[in-house]
Amino acid sequence: MKDTRTFLSEGQVALLRQDLQAETERHPDWADLQHATGVLHALAGDLDAAGAGFRAALAGNRKYADARWSLCWVELLQGREARPEDPSLEGDVRLGIVRDLVQGNAPDPGLRPGDAATAFALLAVAADRRDDRAAERMRELLRDLDPGLVDVLETAGLAKAGQLDLGRVAELGRPLSLNPGTSVLLERAARIEAMSGDEGEALRLFAVAALVRGSRARFLLHRAELVGRAGDDDEVLQHLQDAVALEPDWHAPHVALGYELSVRGRRDDALGHLEVAARLVPGYADVLYQYALLLHAAQRNEEACERLEAAVRINPGYHAARAALGNVLFEAGRVKESLPHYELLLEEGLESTLLLGRLGYAAHAAGYRDRAEELFLVAIGGDGNRSELLCLYGMFLAETQRVVEARAVWDRALAADPPGALRARIESLRDEAVRGSGDR
Amino acid sequence: MSVEDFRINASVRQVLCRNWVDLQALNYGAAGRIVYFTGTFQKVRPPRRPEDDPWETSRQQTLSETLSLLEDVERQLRRDPNVVDVVFRLENFRKIRGKWEGAGV
Numbered sequence: 001m002k003d004t005r006t007f008l009s010e011g012q013v014a015l016l017r018q019d020l021q022a023e024t025e026r027h028p029d030w031a032d033l034q035h036a037t038g039v040l041h042a043l044a045g046d047l048d049a050a051g052a053g054f055r056a057a058l059a060g061n062r063k064y065a066d067a068r069w070s071l072c073w074v075e076l077l078q079g080r081e082a083r084p085e086d087p088s089l090e091g092d093v094r095l096g097i098v099r100d101l102v103q104g105n106a107p108d109p110g111l112r113p114g115d116a117a118t119a120f121a122l123l124a125v126a127a128d129r130r131d132d133r134a135a136e137r138m139r140e141l142l143r144d145l146d147p148g149l150v151d152v153l154e155t156a157g158l159a160k161a162g163q164l165d166l167g168r169v170a171e172l173g174r175p176l177s178l179n180p181g182t183s184v185l186l187e188r189a190a191r192i193e194a195m196s197g198d199e200g201e202a203l204r205l206f207a208v209a210a211l212v213r214g215s216r217a218r219f220l221l222h223r224a225e226l227v228g229r230a231g232d233d234d235e236v237l238q239h240l241q242d243a244v245a246l247e248p249d250w251h252a253p254h255v256a257l258g259y260e261l262s263v264r265g266r267r268d269d270a271l272g273h274l275e276v277a278a279r280l281v282p283g284y285a286d287v288l289y290q291y292a293l294l295l296h297a298a299q300r301n302e303e304a305c306e307r308l309e310a311a312v313r314i315n316p317g318y319h320a321a322r323a324a325l326g327n328v329l330f331e332a333g334r335v336k337e338s339l340p341h342y343e344l345l346l347e348e349g350l351e352s353t354l355l356l357g358r359l360g361y362a363a364h365a366a367g368y369r370d371r372a373e374e375l376f377l378v379a380i381g382g383d384g385n386r387s388e389l390l391c392l393y394g395m396f397l398a399e400t401q402r403v404v405e406a407r408a409v410w411d412r413a414l415a416a417d418p419p420g421a422l423r424a425r426i427e428s429l430r431d432e433a434v435r436g437s438g439d440r
Numbered sequence: 441m442s443v444e445d446f447r448i449n450a451s452v453r454q455v456l457c458r459n460w461v462d463l464q465a466l467n468y469g470a471a472g473r474i475v476y477f478t479g480t481f482q483k484v485r486p487p488r489r490p491e492d493d494p495w496e497t498s499r500q501q502t503l504s505e506t507l508s509l510l511e512d513v514e515r516q517l518r519r520d521p522n523v524v525d526v527v528f529r530l531e532n533f534r535k536i537r538g539k540w541e542g543a544g545v
Contacts, residue, residue, distance in 0.1 A: 191484045195460045229458055259450035267443055289469060290446065297443035304442070319476045319529075320469020324445065327472045345476075352474050352525040388524060419521065 031060035035067045038074075050074050187222065199226055217247035221256060236260060244273070251277040251287055258290070271298060278307065285315040289324060296324075301332045312341075319350055330358070335365045353383040357392045364396050372396060387418035391426050398433050406433055444522050445470040455516050459509060460484045465531075474525040475517060481530050483509055503542050507533070510540055 038053025051074045057067035190205035203226065210219035224239035237260050243253035254277035262270040274291040281287050292307035308325035311318055326341035342359040360375035376393050383389065390413035397406035410430040418426060448470040456463060465480035483506055510533055517526050528535065534543050 191460070195484055225457060228454065259446075259453065262443065262446050263450050270446070286469075290449065293442040293446040293449075295442075297446065317478070318467065318469075319478055320467070320471050323471030323474065323476060324442070324469075328442075349529050350476055350478075350527045352527045354472075354474060354525045355527070358472065386524075 031057040031064050031067065034060060035064065035070065038067070038070060047074050190222065194226055194229070202226060215247065215250070217243040217250055217253055220246070221253060224256065233260075237264075248276075249280060251280040251284065254280070255287060255290060258294075262294070267294065267297060270294060282310075283314060285311040285318050285321060288314070289318065289321040292321075292328070293324065296328050301328060304328050305332065317348075319345060319348065323350075323355070326362075327358075330362050330365075335362050338362050339366055353379045353386060354389050356382070357386075357389040361392045361396055364399070369400065384412075385416045387413040387416040387422055387426070390416065391418075391422065391429070394426070395429065398429070403433050403436070406430075444473055448473065448475060448520070448522055451520060451522075452517060455513060459513055459516075461509070461513065470523070472524075473522055474527060475523055477526070477528045477530065479530065480532050481510055481528075482506055482532070507540050507542065 034053050034057035038050045038057060051071060054067045054071040054074065057064050058071065061067070187206060187209045190202040190209065193199075193205060194202035203223065206222040206226075207219055210216060210222070220239045220243040224236045224243070227239065228236045237257075240253055240257040240260055244257055247253060254273040258270040258273040258277070261267075261273065271291075271294040274287070274294050277287050278284075278291040288307040288311040292304040292311065295301075295307065296304035305325065305328050308321055308328060311321040312325060315321070322341050323345055326338040326345070329335070329338035329341070339359070339362055342355065342362060345355060346359065356375050356379035360372045360379060363369075363375060364372035373396075376396060379389055380393060390409050394406040394409040394413065397403075397409060407430055410426050410433075413426050414423065414430075449468075452468055452470065452475055453463075456466070456468070460483050462482045462484050465482065466477065467479045468475060468477045470476070483502075514526055514528075517523055530543070532543050533540050535541075
């Protein structure tokens with residue numbers, strides 16, 4: 001069973017096993033979790049426990065094809081005759097191929113178009129058996145099926161060993177090649193390696209995870225993540241642009257590229273990518289929220305409101321989106337509508353003195369003067385030196401005909417050394433109030 | 441202001457990534473230049489064999505490391521001139537009189 005353990009270190013497997021075991025005890029009916037735990041047991045060399053995990057996954061979901069398939073793998077590796085209980089799998093070409101390979105018969109792939117994962121598994125087995133001719137054949141098949149995956153393999157092999165080591169990399173992905181759910185574990189393990197300073201190993205694990213998913217763009221996103229940590233911004237941008245070009249219908253590269261472009265001040269380009277992402281996944285609250293921020297920045301406030309309302313409808317506990325909705329509504333003059341969103345944030349314990357101040361000013365603008373007064377007093381009591389808060393409080397005082405107090409508060413705000421734009425605004429408010437009161 | 445929030449989100453993500461914060465259980469986002477965090481704050485943990493490290497020692501060490509990381513991340517975020525406030529409501533940590541503590545510890 002050595003070959004099933006090589007792609008994660010023993011420490012990684014122990015850690016992930018421990019995490020997943022605890023989770024499966026908490027959620028015994030969660031088939032995906034049982035399946036992932038089974039995979040980890042297999043990686044640790046415990047085929048009996050692995051088989052039990054896959055059976056538990058099947059008990060949770062009788063139609064779980066991956067779990068059925070994994071169970072076949074385990075049984076074949078244990079020298080048993082694998083018998084998938086579902087008759088639809090009995091004649092599955094993949095089972096025949098693996099059975100032949102495990103039993104030492106000559107491979108006769110007969111692959112389905114697009115079944116790159118199977119080709120990958122076959123390549124791994126051929127490499128494992130040191131059957132160079134079979135390995136070469138599988139490599140050609142894989143190249144025909146998905147040239148992008150070969151590219152990932154080559155990149156990973158080169159990154160790790162300084163030379164192309166295709167068989168080695170393929171071998172590493174063997175036990176997972178048909179289990180897409182476990183790529184999350186691989187990505188987590190890759191981050192652990194990167195944190196320990198072994199970027200080559202991290203890249204290799206990210207590559208195997210990308211292979212499992214059949215997505216080269218995923219590999220490029222992770223590569224950008226690693227490069228970004230090293231601070232090479234141009235390379236990050238290039239990887240993200242390549243990822244978008246490779247998989248234009250996947251939202252994640254669009255969002256990541258949007259971030260990078262906005263940091264470079266290319267707001268309109270960023271907006272274009274977020275627009276695409278939101279169209280691709282209209283049910284993702286996070287994407288809608290990020291898109292809404294850029295819509296608002298482009299003065300498309302009604303559209304921003306619609307996206308934010310959708311985001312909090314999808315995920316009512318999405319506090320950043322709720323706060324943004326409160327702000328956008330408030331700035332659009334829909335003050336009364338903004339109040340419940342701010343209030344909800346406070347009820348949820350997301351208390352900020354500045355948020356209290358904004359809520360106070362919103363309450364005042366909506367005609368609730370006593371509530372506004374109360375909120376400002378709590379906010380100022382919490383942090384009396386915050387210039388933006390003092391600016392709002394001064395506005396409230398001035399608008400409730402307490403100009404002298406307002407001026408004193410604005411002076412305090414200026415003494416708190418606000419940033420340039422806020423300083424100019426406070427000075428302008430103060431001068432206007434002075435002119436209005438006739439006090440020169 | 442919203443484009444600043446978008447940029448703040450990008451920079452928060454960068455800070456979290458560089459500090460190896462596990463993003464899977466943590467929600468964050470900026471609105472009006474206030475950054476909101478909810479969920480569970482934890483670090484991507486290095487491999488540690490349970491048999492080499494007594495569970496309780498390991499748990500205490502993890503807690504203490506995560507607390508320092510949380511303080512450090514908060515400091516880094518507050519240093520950003522575009523960020524006016526950072527608000528947390530975490531499942532596993534809470535701030536009591538300005539000091540972070542493990543929830544239930």
